[in-house]
Ligand SMILES: Nc1ncnc2c1ncn2[C@@H]1O[C@H](COP(=O)(O)OP(=O)(O)O)[C@@H](O)[C@H]1O
């Protein structure tokens with residue numbers, strides 16, 4: 372929208388237009404001329420009114436409008452616009468202050484006080500109720516690093532929101548949920564949507580056992596009845612019938628209607644939580660070409676989830692994970708390996724590489740490197756054999772650039 376043109380129609384173009392500050396300040400002043408339908412324009416520097424006016428002329432409206440456009444392009448702002456801007460900043464800070472107060476009230480009202488809990492990042496999460504079957508509780512990975520990025524997700528889990536984690540493969544989506552479950556003592560069931568999972572596996576099916584027809588619960592009703600956490604991996608590959616079943620369950624405390632079982636209604640156990648991971652949904656849609664066969668999840672469906680973009684760890688965090696996972700590595704080795712991964716990801720973002728570099732791949736490479744004592748040999752099965760020849764060549768040059776071979780040959 373051209374506010375200058377509007378100003379001409381509404382309030383008139385008269386006024387001061389300025390850019391810069393102090394000695395560098397430059398201004399144009401527009402006033403009505405004594406001649407009808409004509410405008411006087413003056414130009415000067417420094418504070419308006421002081422210093423010499425170096426241009427003083429009279430123009431018609433057409434000419435003035437062209438000048439207003441030109442000034443706008445050159446960064447001149449009218450005094451009226453400056454006032455609007457100041458008011459907006461003022462209103463913005465009022466909004467921010469009131470929001471802070473409202474959030475504080477909500478915080479005090481809503482946060483459940485947990486006496487016995489376990490700390491995940493900066494959030495204390497309640498433990499699973501006593502008597503929760505332990506066979507399905509994942510094993511704790513002591514090396515797992517919870518970062519500040521996961522605090523909001525931990526709170527969502529406490530408040531029973533549906534959480535979807537989107538991000539490239541191997542960024543730690545599934546393992547984050549598993550590690551929270553491991554530490555809070557919740558059983559986890561996983562259903563991978565890429566390929567094998569049918570609606571029967573998911574919801575359940577009738578079968579004949581010893582001459583009798585019996586119903587076998589699918590993974591969703593099992594998790595809902597028993598209070599497990601269900602992770603639906605790679606949800607963007609799910610068949611439409613599965614998405615349709617999910618939609619009903621996605622409401623908070625949403626119940627499942629088993630049509631196949633004479634419309635049995637399953638009410639979720641209070642410990643039941645539903646998670647999904649996806650590679651190419653929502654904000655990750657731009658990468659769909661990397662995940663062949665991924666479906667676009669529509670916005671109405673996405674609106675039933677809290678969707679978090681799970682990026683790779685920072686270089687420093689990843690070096691720490693490497694050291695925690697493989698304590699034999701030295702800090703220098705860990706930092707160098709993390710820097711290589713970061714460079715490969717940057718090359719991927721520039722589309723110089725067709726494949727990204729997951730934390731999983733990095734850890735695996737480091738592990739193999741410790742066994743072989745040879746970074747390049749270890750990179751064969753851990754990296755090169757998984758990517759195109761061109762990508763392998765570029766990754767090898769990135770590794771070389773970080774002088775890995777020097778470091779390792781001296782080990
Ligand atoms: N924050 C982290 N701390 C420790 N290890 C991590 C972290 N994030 C990822 N990893 C490692 O990366 C591996 C792959 O992560 P995963 O959760 O399977 O990725 P995704 O589900 O995003 O494909 C994990 O098994 C773990 O070893």
Ligand SMILES: [Mg+2]
Pocket residue numbers: 541544545546604648
């Ligand atoms: Mg995963």
